[in-house]
Amino acid sequence: MLSSAEKPDAPGNGAGTPGRPFRTPFQEFRRRFGRNKLAVAGLAVILVYILVALMADVFYPRDFITGNQIPNAFAGIGSRAEVEWRDAREGHLYILGADNFGRDVLGRIIHGARVSMIIGFVTVAFAVLLGGSLGAAAGYYGGFLETLIMRGADILLAIPNILFALAIVAALGPSFQNLLLAISITSIPVYVRLVRASVLTVKDQEFVEAARAIGARDFRIVLLHVLPNCMAPVIVQATLGIAQSILSATFLSFLGLGIQPPSPEWGNMLSEARPYIISAPHTLVFPGLAIMTVILAYNLIGDGLRDALDPKLKR
């Protein structure tokens, strides 16, 4: 039992109401996110993919990148066959069948997951950091700087994302780094706009004024007082942004501008399997399913985060 001196009743702000256990903001967030079963399922799917991507070499240590096994081409789902491995022959179970070069489809999907996860995280991290700082500067300082940054973002937004990424990769040449760069740059303007809008609403609040009144520097105010209060929409957007980035990467790879075969990537797997869609559908269906489940999972998490972080939907 808490005495009133220790736990004052706070009318109006909902906290400390008698009979209701107090939760820290993080506990509250976890509780609300946990209630959204679809979002939790999405999170589970992503965790599985991340685990698989991390342990790709444990599950499929063999070379599924270049190790052509022509005799096993289009081996069916669950078929057993002999594969050649460093001048030795051994039995192998094709759980999801083999592609046109006799390479294990599941193995390539698992190794491809690695690429997709890296692309998702790296591009979004880059875009959030760069776009976020630009947006924060624009929102906080305003004036000419804001005009400059926002019109720059508008110009980027005016060019279709995928076309712009295409142009960058085409200009710089297809490679993993250039793919990351192209996708990062195209996702920057969203975060610039988002962070600027949040900063504009937060910077006029009294606690920011109070921070200024205690003599804090602008840098400290933005970093400690303004930005942490802008994070909720950015987290949601970043989650959805990861899905967007993975999709862009697979699309570019499908067009032959991203990860180059024989390196496994879901997009180029689709592209390679395209001629065999009728004769060997498993070479196309499973990479497609992988893309679909990952994108769906990220979107579900994004929706769950939006609901959990939105104070207006508090129940």
Next chain:
Amino acid sequence: MKRNQLVIQDLRVDYVTEDETVHAVNGVSFELAEGESLGIVGETGAGKTTTALAILGLLPRPTGRVSSGSILFYDRDLVQAPEETMREIRGNEISMIFQDPMTSLNPIFTVGDQIAEVIEVHNQVSREESRKRAGDMLELVGIPRGRMGEFPHQFSGGMKQRVVIAMALACNPRLLLADEPTTALDVTIQAQVLRMMRSLKEKFNTSLVMISHDLGVVAQICDKAAIMYAGSILEFGGLRDVFARPLHPYTEGLFNSIPRLDLDRERLAPIGGLMPDPSRLPPGCVFHPRCPYAEEVCRRRTPASTVVGERRVMCLMYEGVMENTMRRTHG
């Protein structure tokens, strides 16, 4: 005689927008000695908060600017001071308490961290040292040290305002600006907070500028009173004098509009009319459109600040221009 700590001379602050220029503060002058407390009383929009923000150099940019006048704090002119100097003064020598404790604390930091931040910004101290001092400050305002790790939303309004006061006093400032610190609180908590502010003020010998629209609040804590209206201080003097015998018609009107228990009156007697639009101030005396004693001359001539005894009044009645009808009615 005590040394004057803060001397404001003919301060004028304008808010300039594309469409109009709002004259928020029009020639405010007052002085405050060390350890003294001044209450600035006035209606909403009279320029009270703007005056306080001007002292701290926190006028909203780019619209707000000091167009003339000086703010001398220990003989340093804060209007001319570079931003770097102002930053060292803010929170360290001059602190401000904001009106609404609900929004003046950052919702995502613990109260302990927020008090410690003030100490860290101004002193080269270790994290433990600043946290220890933050705990001391919390105890000083009557909140157990154990609650340092809690978030603002776990505190009630009165306790939040105490945290804000602890933040303001953390670096032992010489001047405290309190912008309606009790307006958002209910009356019982108001009394508690005021009592605490008064005792802390005496303990640290901090000077205080208390901004309020509540004459009662000012009466409880201040030595001097400044009655502000449409950007001008119409009457300035010792609190007892001003309260006992108002010299300016506006001051008188303010007191008449307070409900009183000792007089049997059917209705309150508010001052008729509204405060003028500060972008279009009336010519002559700013109060003349609402003044019950106003004469033709009030519309043409702007009153100067006239010394009456130990007070300063801005009214033509004291310049010998017109008959002092107020004195007659008071007998």
